[in-house]
Amino acid sequence: MSTLQIAALLLRPRDREAVLGDLEESNETKGRAILEILNFAIRQQLLLWTNWRPWLAAFGLALPASFLLMGFSVAISLKYTTTEFTDTRQLGLLACQALLLTGWAWTGGFVVGSLSRQTLWVSTAAALLPCLFCLSRFSIESLPRLCLLLFLLPAVWGVRVGFGGSSVTRHGAIVLAILITALTLAARSPGSQIQTLLLIWPTWFLVAKARKASVAAMVLFALLGVAPSQAAATDSQLVSRELHSRNFSQAKIPIDATRQMVVYLPPGYSASSQRYPVIYYLPSPFDTFRADFDKRDAQSLLDRAIGTRTIDKFIFVSVDMTTPLGCSWYVNSSVTGNWEDFMIQELVPYIDANFQTLPARDSRGIAGDFMGAYGAIRFGMKHPDVFGTVYGLHPVGTGSGVQVMYTRPNWDVLTNAKSLDDVKKNGVTTIFASIYQAHVPNPEKPPLFIDLQAQKAGDRLVVDSAVTERLRHNFFLEEMIPQYAANLKSLRGFKFDWARNDSNFDHVYSNQALTRKLNEFGVPHEADEYNGSWGDGNWGPAGRVYTDVLPFFGRHLVFSSR
Amino acid sequence: MSLVPLSSPAKIIVDALADYYYNVSIMLGEFEYLLITAAASLADKAYGASIRDEIDATTGRKCSLGALYTTLDRLEAKGLVETWMADATPQRGGRSKRMVRVTPKGVQAAADFYDAVTRVSRGASWVAKPTGSAS
Numbered sequence: 001m002s003t004l005q006i007a008a009l010l011l012r013p014r015d016r017e018a019v020l021g022d023l024e025e026s027n028e029t030k031g032r033a034i035l036e037i038l039n040f041a042i043r044q045q046l047l048l049w050t051n052w053r054p055w056l057a058a059f060g061l062a063l064p065a066s067f068l069l070m071g072f073s074v075a076i077s078l079k080y081t082t083t084e085f086t087d088t089r090q091l092g093l094l095a096c097q098a099l100l101l102t103g104w105a106w107t108g109g110f111v112v113g114s115l116s117r118q119t120l121w122v123s124t125a126a127a128l129l130p131c132l133f134c135l136s137r138f139s140i141e142s143l144p145r146l147c148l149l150l151f152l153l154p155a156v157w158g159v160r161v162g163f164g165g166s167s168v169t170r171h172g173a174i175v176l177a178i179l180i181t182a183l184t185l186a187a188r189s190p191g192s193q194i195q196t197l198l199l200i201w202p203t204w205f206l207v208a209k210a211r212k213a214s215v216a217a218m219v220l221f222a223l224l225g226v227a228p229s230q231a232a233a234t235d236s237q238l239v240s241r242e243l244h245s246r247n248f249s250q251a252k253i254p255i256d257a258t259r260q261m262v263v264y265l266p267p268g269y270s271a272s273s274q275r276y277p278v279i280y281y282l283p284s285p286f287d288t289f290r291a292d293f294d295k296r297d298a299q300s301l302l303d304r305a306i307g308t309r310t311i312d313k314f315i316f317v318s319v320d321m322t323t324p325l326g327c328s329w330y331v332n333s334s335v336t337g338n339w340e341d342f343m344i345q346e347l348v349p350y351i352d353a354n355f356q357t358l359p360a361r362d363s364r365g366i367a368g369d370f371m372g373a374y375g376a377i378r379f380g381m382k383h384p385d386v387f388g389t390v391y392g393l394h395p396v397g398t399g400s401g402v403q404v405m406y407t408r409p410n411w412d413v414l415t416n417a418k419s420l421d422d423v424k425k426n427g428v429t430t431i432f433a434s435i436y437q438a439h440v441p442n443p444e445k446p447p448l449f450i451d452l453q454a455q456k457a458g459d460r461l462v463v464d465s466a467v468t469e470r471l472r473h474n475f476f477l478e479e480m481i482p483q484y485a486a487n488l489k490s491l492r493g494f495k496f497d498w499a500r501n502d503s504n505f506d507h508v509y510s511n512q513a514l515t516r517k518l519n520e521f522g523v524p525h526e527a528d529e530y531n532g533s534w535g536d537g538n539w540g541p542a543g544r545v546y547t548d549v550l551p552f553f554g555r556h557l558v559f560s561s562r
Numbered sequence: 563m564s565l566v567p568l569s570s571p572a573k574i575i576v577d578a579l580a581d582y583y584y585n586v587s588i589m590l591g592e593f594e595y596l597l598i599t600a601a602a603s604l605a606d607k608a609y610g611a612s613i614r615d616e617i618d619a620t621t622g623r624k625c626s627l628g629a630l631y632t633t634l635d636r637l638e639a640k641g642l643v644e645t646w647m648a649d650a651t652p653q654r655g656g657r658s659k660r661m662v663r664v665t666p667k668g669v670q671a672a673a674d675f676y677d678a679v680t681r682v683s684r685g686a687s688w689v690a691k692p693t694g695s696a697s
Contacts, residue, residue, distance in 0.1 A: 014647065017657055017658050017660075018610050018657070018659065018660035019610070019627050019631065020655070020657050021610075021611075021650070021654035021655065021657025021658060021659060022609075022610040022611040022614070022627055022654070023627070024653075024654050024655040024657060025653055025654045026611050026614070026615075036627050036628065039626050039627075039629075040626070040627055040628030040631060040632070041628075042628070043628040043629065044628075044632060047632055308674065310677075310681070541670070542673070551681055555684075
């Protein structure tokens, strides 16, 4: 056997095999190889001491108990020499003391054994050093020296059982603990209460070990009383609210004036009076306003972002701003109602009045997805005094792209529709009808109440320049930049992104044009084209909300009133 | 940190305590991250010696086997990697390899670490400015 193999005995068998193989493979010199093994062995020993158990076993129990039990061993030995064996009372007392010594030593040994494991050698040394010290100083002539070590026999037995990983049954442990405690108190052996406590605690430790951990935890919680209710209060909450608006009474199409929203309140919200910034969220109108919470577990993701300090605690409001045809486009329209006013005059004041918000633009952000992103950027343009930070996830309606807009909808449908339902049969046409209702409304023209950008004349399509100009001016964010550049420049943070592989390339080209035009006007902003398709897992842990939106708000929102 | 290969016992003690404090108490540590990343890139060829060589090749510093295996134990206890003993090969003197595979949880932890480092580094003087933003 080489010195290397001998050194390797310090390691556990599995480590030994792997390390010797690795050393052989990397052709280390013998000296270096031995150093590597020693390094490993030292690290392993040290790591054991990062736990409280070996410290308690060696220095909290083995060392002091060794002193006490030696003293008690001598006391019993002396008692033995003076006991009249005909006196049953004295005999009984001696038996009791012997039993007590055995109990203390055994339970102490058991606890040391089960706590020490791989550091047992240190615990053993801690117990034996006092023994050597006392043996060398022993000076009672009537007793043999080995009397000092009476306690060792039951102690070693206890260590063996404890080290073997046995656990005591709960009933056994309780009986043992009560017995030893009663005997200890009855015996009133000389020594302070601290000494008594030191000898008794291992037996109660056994009881605790015998119980199931969860039971122990429940008892602990029951004792603390408030702990479980405290724990519940620290979770985040999702509350549903509705707000009755006055902004839709003039609408020409049926709009529910009671608007729904879902509000995310961060962990610890109800337990504190702290005020939080608010992120308003405009979801894609293709799904319900709470689908991100109901189907995509947005709550966990927001919790996670707060938990990882991606962002400090915040309130998150997702609100329904849809019309019968889909999107309201977040504007005041003589046909669909005053959505912009609803947001600025009603929703934001409602949230500030009903939740613990930081009611200032620096602590208010707005984000949205797809058409919602359009809305977020539009609100940032028009109301930078309300929303200080803006993030748009894959905005649409930012510009004209490459396809000519009037070629997209079905003009037969738009011209001849008898009701809103006639339009809804065609998906793309529905979207365009919602655009026209928002941006070129005409309250005099039922049932769609829109000005037509183009009209069929036989097979030909005749484009109305005036309506087209009005549409472009009202609708495209790109067209709005000159007017609102100063507002955009005043934002604390402004970012949008888009997926490169949206099958509608117009969205990609429009966003590329938008960022360039913002640069032309010197508007600071971030704009990311990422590799993906629109809507791909925005709400997963690798989605844009977690990787980009929340960190962005984390950097730009103000999280305290100071 | 633990990359210092072989030195005085005092250094080893300080290293071990620092490792413990950072890696157990706070988050995935620098060395744990290096180890997971090396193991992930080696895929089914990840084991003690190959991971050590990979870390050596990318950082220019050779870690001790002790640091490597104790960290591996910790990562395994945290469920971030799985390890198992594979077949013996002749160039290892007939000894088995301890093979390593990064678990999905490990991948997530590494991604979180990368995320945190990237985030905390934003705006630091040694980080290249992002392109495309208007000034």
